[in-house]
Amino acid sequence: MTRPTFHDFKKKALRDPGVRAEYESLSAAYHLRKKLIGLRKKAGLTQEELAKRLNTQKSNISRLENVNSKISPKLSTIEEYAKAVGFKLELDFVPQKTIKPHHNRINSD
Amino acid sequence: MTRPTFHDFKKKALRDPGVRAEYESLSAAYHLRKKLIGLRKKAGLTQEELAKRLNTQKSNISRLENVNSKISPKLSTIEEYAKAVGFKLELDFVPQKTIKPHHNRINSD
DNA sequence: GACACGGTTATCGTAAATGATAACATACTC
DNA sequence: GAGTATGTTATCATTTACGATAACCGTGTC
Numbered sequence: 001m002t003r004p005t006f007h008d009f010k011k012k013a014l015r016d017p018g019v020r021a022e023y024e025s026l027s028a029a030y031h032l033r034k035k036l037i038g039l040r041k042k043a044g045l046t047q048e049e050l051a052k053r054l055n056t057q058k059s060n061i062s063r064l065e066n067v068n069s070k071i072s073p074k075l076s077t078i079e080e081y082a083k084a085v086g087f088k089l090e091l092d093f094v095p096q097k098t099i100k101p102h103h104n105r106i107n108s109d
Numbered sequence: 110m111t112r113p114t115f116h117d118f119k120k121k122a123l124r125d126p127g128v129r130a131e132y133e134s135l136s137a138a139y140h141l142r143k144k145l146i147g148l149r150k151k152a153g154l155t156q157e158e159l160a161k162r163l164n165t166q167k168s169n170i171s172r173l174e175n176v177n178s179k180i181s182p183k184l185s186t187i188e189e190y191a192k193a194v195g196f197k198l199e200l201d202f203v204p205q206k207t208i209k210p211h212h213n214r215i216n217s218d
Numbered sequence: 219g220a221c222a223c224g225g226t227t228a229t230c231g232t233a234a235a236t237g238a239t240a241a242c243a244t245a246c247t248c
Numbered sequence: 249g250a251g252t253a254t255g256t257t258a259t260c261a262t263t264t265a266c267g268a269t270a271a272c273c274g275t276g277t278c
Contacts, residue, residue, distance in 0.1 A: 172236085173236095
């Protein structure tokens with residue numbers, strides 16, 4: 001028998017309703033940060049260069065982008081970041097599906 | 110000669126690049142608030158009822174929705190509001206048009 | 219090894235968002 | 249007019265995001 005992989009661990013963890021709830025609630029901020037990094041790199045900017053555009057420091061950019069960050073940024077912060085890398089932020093409100101999720105459904109990340 | 114109407118005033122004001130910039134920068138938050146109110150009403154909730162769902166006070170809901178408000182809410186605040194009225198918040202980043210705007214173009218609304 | 223580059227982390231001070239309470243305005247009903 | 253419902257505004261305390269500085273970790277280059 002082999003050692004459990006991280007994938008196995010995640011699969012199992014996501015079956016726990018509590019863990020799953022936290023995972024989903026985190027996902028918005030999580031995906032946001034990944035998105036921001038992608039936009040910055042596509043714009044060919046380092047954190048330091050972007051920081052300069054925003055009149056701030058690279059450490060602050062890092063904090064904002066960092067997945068481990070516990071902060072929930074202000075709307076204006078995200079907007080300014082977006083603008084600095086050449087994008088405009090738009091907010092969409094999509095109706096929540098109230099469908100009970102299939103009990104063995106796993107997010108494919 | 111008649112008194113200048115508010116519409117005239119606004120039209121003129123928006124020709125000023127500074128004023129216009131401020132107008133545009135405010136518009137995101139402005140539209141957001143209108144959107145939020147619409148979602149709440151569609152859900153058939155009063156501010157007080159929604160406040161209860163969010164474990165807060167109606168005055169705080171009012172502050173968040175109020176167009177005159179100068180605050181830039183946290184992302185999580187908007188997310189929780191959306192969830193409480195049955196919606197999910199999604200962020201979209203659309204490429205900025207760098208086209209120079211027509212010098213006499215006026216926003217309708 | 220020394221250096222530069224890109225990013226992370228810790229810390230501290232300040233500014234701003236949020237929580238909470240109360241008083242107020244309007245409109246509507248009895 | 250008294251009472252109720254909905255939303256607004258002001259104020260204060262608390263929490264948290266953000267600004268700023270510094271030290272650190274790789275990685276690559278010389």
